[in-house]
Amino acid sequence: MAEPKKRKVESECRKFQTRWESEYFFKEFKRKCVCLICTETVAVMKEYNVQRHYETKNQAYASYTGAEQEQKVKLMVAKLQGQQHYFLRTQKVQEKATIVSYEVTQLIARHGKPFSDGDLIKHCLVKVAEIMCPEKVQDFNNVSMSRNTVARRIEDLSANVKLQLSDKACAFDFYSIACDESADATDTAQLLIFLRRVDENFGVTEELLDLKSLKGTTTGIDIFEAVSDSIDKMGLQWDKLCGVTTDGAPAMAGAHKGMASMVCAKVKETEGEAVKMHCIVHQEALCAKTVSLEDVMNTVVKTVNIIRARGLYHREFQAFLSDVDAEYGDLLYHSDVRWLSRGAVLKRFYSLRPEIDQFLKEKDRPLHELSDPLWLADLAFLVDPTDHLTTPNKSLQGKDQFLPQLYAHMKAFCVKLNLFKTQLRNFNVVHFPTLSEIRTAYPQANLSAKKGKYVSVIACLETKFRQRFQDFSVIDKEIKLFTTPFLVDAKEVEENLQLELIEI
Known part of the structure; x- marks a missing residue:
C-alpha cells in the first residue's frame, strides 16, 4: 500500500490578506500569520484558519469597530514589533560592545600601555556615560576590558594580521x-x-x-x-x-x-x-660618537649627577630655577643607549650654566670650568655639531622611507661637514651659533687657537661618515637609476634595462 503524500504548505503559495488586520487582528511577521491579541500563529495562512482562531479565542474584541478598531490594531502592531526587535537590539548592543573592546585593545597595544589599563579605561567610559547619557550606562558596562580579555584580544589581532599577511604573500x-x-x-x-x-x-x-x-x-x-x-x-x-x-x-x-x-x-x-x-640610522649614531670631547662631556655628566643624584640638592636646584625664572626647569640625565640624549643634555646644560655656577658656589662646590672661556668654547663647540647631528637622525626615522631618501640625507650632511671644515679653518663660526655666542661674550680670549682642534674633530667626523657608508656607495648607480632615471646613461645600466630606459 502506497504511503499518503505529505502536504507541502509552502507549495500552495498562500498570501496574507491586508484586511485580516482590521477584521481578525492578525499581522504577518517573518512569513508567519501572527495574532496580535495572543501572539499565536496559525499553521496555514488561509482565511478559514484565521477566522476560526479569532472566533474561538478572541471573540471579546468584536466590540471594537471603525476608527477605534484601527487604533487598537496600530497599538498592538507597535507592541509586537517592539517585542520582536528587543532581542535583535540586545544582540546589536553586544556586538558593538565587542567591537569597542577590540578597538580600545588596539589602542592599548599601539601605545605600549599595560593590559591592566583596560579596567581604568572602562571605568572612565562608564563615568562619562553616567554624566552625558545615563540611559546608556548599561551598554558601557557590557564592554569587557579586563586584563585577560585585553590579552586575548591582542592575540586575536596579532593572528588576524598574520593571516592577512599570509594571504598577501602570494602577491x-x-x-x-x-x-x-x-x-x-x-x-x-x-x-x-x-x-x-x-x-x-x-x-x-x-x-x-x-x-x-x-x-x-x-x-x-x-x-x-x-x-x-x-x-x-x-x-x-x-x-x-x-x-x-x-x-x-x-x-x-x-x-x-x-x-x-x-x-x-x-x-x-x-x-x-x-x-x-x-642599518643607516645605527651607522649615523655610531658616527656621531666620534664627536666626543671627553674632558667636556665628563665634566657635564659629573655636574649633572652631583645635582640630580641627591634628592635634597635636586629639590633645592629646582626651587632655585623657579625663583630666578630660568628658561628651563631642570637638568637632564645622559644615557649612551639613547642616541639623541647627548644633544639635549648639552644644550640644557649650556643654557643653565649661569644658574648652575651660582648654585654650586652656594653649596661650596664651585665648578671652575664655568669661568674658563676656553672650556666654555669647547662646550659651545660640542653643542653645535651634536645639534647638527640630531637633525639628520630625526629625518632618518619614521615609516614609509626609502633607501634613496635616507642616503640623500647622509650625502647632504657630508657636504655640510665639508663646508664646516673649510669655514672653521678661517674660524668662521657662522653655522655654529653657540660657539659664536661665546666668541662674542669673551672677545679678549684667544679662541682662534682652538680652530685646529675643531677642524680635526669635523674632519674625523667626515671621514667616519664616508667610511661607514661605503656599502651604499657600491649601489650608488642603482639608487640613481631609481631616483633620477632621466639622468642615467643607458650604457651604464644592466643590458636588460637599457632599451626600456631609452624608451622612457
Missing part, C-alpha cells in the same frame, strides 16, 4: 627584511623581524613579520634559523627576497658566519639576489 613581487636582536628586562634575547614588500601595483606594505625569543645562544646560525622559520611559516618565497638590513653586530653582519650572509647565500641558491645592508 609579493619583491620583499625585504630588517632584523634587530636585543635582550629584554629578563635577559631573554628577542629577535624582531620586520617586513617590507611591494606588489605589481607598487603598493608598499610594512609589517612586523615575527618576534622570536632566543633562549640559548645568539650566534649567526641561531638567528638565521629563526629568520628562516619565520619566512617559511609565512609562505614567503626566498627568490623574491631582495634585501636584508641588520645592525652591526658580528652575529648579524659577519662576512662568513653572519645571519645576513647566510640569508644572501640561501637566496642565491634559489636563483635570486639579495643585498645586505647595515
Whole structure:
C-alpha cells in the first residue's frame, strides 16, 4: 500500500490578506500569520484558519469597530514589533560592545600601555556615560576590558594580521627584511623581524613579520634559523627576497658566519639576489660618537649627577630655577643607549650654566670650568655639531622611507661637514651659533687657537661618515637609476634595462 503524500504548505503559495488586520487582528511577521491579541500563529495562512482562531479565542474584541478598531490594531502592531526587535537590539548592543573592546585593545597595544589599563579605561567610559547619557550606562558596562580579555584580544589581532599577511604573500613581487636582536628586562634575547614588500601595483606594505625569543645562544646560525622559520611559516618565497638590513653586530653582519650572509647565500641558491645592508640610522649614531670631547662631556655628566643624584640638592636646584625664572626647569640625565640624549643634555646644560655656577658656589662646590672661556668654547663647540647631528637622525626615522631618501640625507650632511671644515679653518663660526655666542661674550680670549682642534674633530667626523657608508656607495648607480632615471646613461645600466630606459 502506497504511503499518503505529505502536504507541502509552502507549495500552495498562500498570501496574507491586508484586511485580516482590521477584521481578525492578525499581522504577518517573518512569513508567519501572527495574532496580535495572543501572539499565536496559525499553521496555514488561509482565511478559514484565521477566522476560526479569532472566533474561538478572541471573540471579546468584536466590540471594537471603525476608527477605534484601527487604533487598537496600530497599538498592538507597535507592541509586537517592539517585542520582536528587543532581542535583535540586545544582540546589536553586544556586538558593538565587542567591537569597542577590540578597538580600545588596539589602542592599548599601539601605545605600549599595560593590559591592566583596560579596567581604568572602562571605568572612565562608564563615568562619562553616567554624566552625558545615563540611559546608556548599561551598554558601557557590557564592554569587557579586563586584563585577560585585553590579552586575548591582542592575540586575536596579532593572528588576524598574520593571516592577512599570509594571504598577501602570494602577491609579493619583491620583499625585504630588517632584523634587530636585543635582550629584554629578563635577559631573554628577542629577535624582531620586520617586513617590507611591494606588489605589481607598487603598493608598499610594512609589517612586523615575527618576534622570536632566543633562549640559548645568539650566534649567526641561531638567528638565521629563526629568520628562516619565520619566512617559511609565512609562505614567503626566498627568490623574491631582495634585501636584508641588520645592525652591526658580528652575529648579524659577519662576512662568513653572519645571519645576513647566510640569508644572501640561501637566496642565491634559489636563483635570486639579495643585498645586505647595515642599518643607516645605527651607522649615523655610531658616527656621531666620534664627536666626543671627553674632558667636556665628563665634566657635564659629573655636574649633572652631583645635582640630580641627591634628592635634597635636586629639590633645592629646582626651587632655585623657579625663583630666578630660568628658561628651563631642570637638568637632564645622559644615557649612551639613547642616541639623541647627548644633544639635549648639552644644550640644557649650556643654557643653565649661569644658574648652575651660582648654585654650586652656594653649596661650596664651585665648578671652575664655568669661568674658563676656553672650556666654555669647547662646550659651545660640542653643542653645535651634536645639534647638527640630531637633525639628520630625526629625518632618518619614521615609516614609509626609502633607501634613496635616507642616503640623500647622509650625502647632504657630508657636504655640510665639508663646508664646516673649510669655514672653521678661517674660524668662521657662522653655522655654529653657540660657539659664536661665546666668541662674542669673551672677545679678549684667544679662541682662534682652538680652530685646529675643531677642524680635526669635523674632519674625523667626515671621514667616519664616508667610511661607514661605503656599502651604499657600491649601489650608488642603482639608487640613481631609481631616483633620477632621466639622468642615467643607458650604457651604464644592466643590458636588460637599457632599451626600456631609452624608451622612457
